[in-house]
Amino acid sequence: MAGAGEVGFHIAQRLASEGKEVVVIDNHAASLKRVGEQLDVQTVLGSGSSPRILEEVGIDSTDLFLAVTDSDEVNLVACFFADALAPGITKLARIRDDDYSRFNPELLKRTLKIDKIINPEVEVVHTIEQLLAVPAAEEISDFAGGRIKLIGIRQKHYSFAGSTLIELRRQVGPARFLIAAISRENQLIIPSGTDTVENGDLIYIACETEQMTKVLALFGCRPEPVHRVMVIGGGNIGLRLARQLESKPYHVRLVEKDLTRCEYLAEQLKRAIILHGDGTDQGLLEEEDIRGMDVVITVTGDEENNVLISLLAKRLGAHRTITRINKFAYMPIVTGVGLNFMVSPRLSAINSILHQVRKGTIISTVSLRGEEAEVLEAVVMGESQLVGKTLNELDFPKGTLVLAVVTQEHTVIPSGTTRIEAGDRIIVLSVRANIAQLERDLSVKLEVS
Numbered sequence: 432m433a434g435a436g437e438v439g440f441h442i443a444q445r446l447a448s449e450g451k452e453v454v455v456i457d458n459h460a461a462s463l464k465r466v467g468e469q470l471d472v473q474t475v476l477g478s479g480s481s482p483r484i485l486e487e488v489g490i491d492s493t494d495l496f497l498a499v500t501d502s503d504e505v506n507l508v509a510c511f512f513a514d515a516l517a518p519g520i521t522k523l524a525r526i527r528d529d530d531y532s533r534f535n536p537e538l539l540k541r542t543l544k545i546d547k548i549i550n551p552e553v554e555v556v557h558t559i560e561q562l563l564a565v566p567a568a569e570e571i572s573d574f575a576g577g578r579i580k581l582i583g584i585r586q587k588h589y590s591f592a593g594s595t596l597i598e599l600r601r602q603v604g605p606a607r608f609l610i611a612a613i614s615r616e617n618q619l620i621i622p623s624g625t626d627t628v629e630n631g632d633l634i635y636i637a638c639e640t641e642q643m644t645k646v647l648a649l650f651g652c653r654p655e656p657v658h659r660v661m662v663i664g665g666g667n668i669g670l671r672l673a674r675q676l677e678s679k680p681y682h683v684r685l686v687e688k689d690l691t692r693c694e695y696l697a698e699q700l701k702r703a704i705i706l707h708g709d710g711t712d713q714g715l716l717e718e719e720d721i722r723g724m725d726v727v728i729t730v731t732g733d734e735e736n737n738v739l740i741s742l743l744a745k746r747l748g749a750h751r752t753i754t755r756i757n758k759f760a761y762m763p764i765v766t767g768v769g770l771n772f773m774v775s776p777r778l779s780a781i782n783s784i785l786h787q788v789r790k791g792t793i794i795s796t797v798s799l800r801g802e803e804a805e806v807l808e809a810v811v812m813g814e815s816q817l818v819g820k821t822l823n824e825l826d827f828p829k830g831t832l833v834l835a836v837v838t839q840e841h842t843v844i845p846s847g848t849t850r851i852e853a854g855d856r857i858i859v860l861s862v863r864a865n866i867a868q869l870e871r872d873l874s875v876k877l878e879v880s
Contacts, residue, residue: 567647570583584650613634807861809857811852832860
């Protein structure tokens with residue numbers, strides 16, 4: 432892997448914790464030192480785009496090459512030489528510049544033999560669009576082609592406070608959903624029926640998409656349509672987001688402090704109102720009716736500024752804020768000051784990359800906040816040891832939970848008697864330590880001696 436920054440560090444951490452052999456290349460000694468001291472991986476000082484370095488680390492004997500440095504050009508050249516030295520391996524590149532995306536990504540992939548291009552800015556804009564579509568959700572992920580949703584909502588229903596999951600189920604009746612996980616004080620709980628929900632918990636709920644509105648209403652989340660959106664920051668993410676939002680029934684205002692950039696934004700956008708000013712300017716926000724905004728989205732390149740602007744917007748009466756955060760260490764701190772709606776380009780990139788890393792028939796993966804657990808969607812192969820067994824009969828380790836089983840005809844929020852058949856899609860939540868075993872279980876039957 433080329434790149435020992437935040438994205439590289441966290442991918443290496445995840446893969447090493449699953450027992451995979453990882454080599455990290457970087458020409459920044461300080462970043463490499465952090466990786467070497469904290470992770471059980473091999474580190475090499477040098478450029479990941481150097482053919483000599485790639486040969487020295489044994490590129491021809493690897494299964495996967497990840498180019499995740501902060502430089503698009505280094506990532507592209509690294510993949511070029513990786514392909515020249517080891518044509519059969521899978522290559523992924525993190526690319527952020529819009530010029531490359533507009534050029535023709537498919538042609539780019541064919542020319543440089545890159546199997547997957549990951550653009551974290553595209554991913555984070557998609558995440559923001561999902562959060563706007565379901566305003567009550569702090570996190571939301573789609574599975575099974577959109578038929579299943581995993582939604583993270585804040586527990587505020589006082590009649591549920593202190594209830595066990597068994598008691599909660601009796602209170603809400605036969606609605607089809609499953610409480611997949613509970614995040615409490617920055618710790619993730621994979622619950623059993625005797626675990627309780629407390630006010631302030633972030634509850635992850637798996638449900639069928641067609642049942643989502645009904646299920647959210649059970650937890651006191653009523654639809655709050657979003658019409659008026661203010662975006663603070665007119666960089667690549669702000670422009671891409673405004674372009675997406677103005678094509679939909681949103682009234683969009685985009686605030687940017689650089690006048691030259693404002694002129695460029697005005698040329699690129701059709702309906703969005705471009706405002707020249709500083710998002711930390713209280714007078715500007717009040718003048719632009721911040722109190723009447725349904726959502727304020729802070730996506731400047733300065734995450735400390737984003738936090739400050741979001742706090743200011745909330746104090747001035749904005750209904751809701753979404754804050755761009757890059758440093759993972761900031762996430763629990765930001766949550767602690769009341770900013771629960773966050774997006775991270777780096778976390779979006781990690782989710783996309785891990786999807787490509789997974790073995791067997793795993794279709795998609797999503798990390799939950801804090802990266803303590805992962806949700807995997809996979810097709811069950813005919814040779815899998817899961818075939819023909821009910822969930823009660825499965826020997827999954829503690830901390831693994833099947834959230835849904837999807838066939839061509841049916842979508843099932845499962846019970847213990849649900850049976851797994853070859854060709855089914857299953858959506859499984861698992862703590863990180865169990866991922867390697869889960870990959871094996873989903874792929875082939877264990878040999879019996």
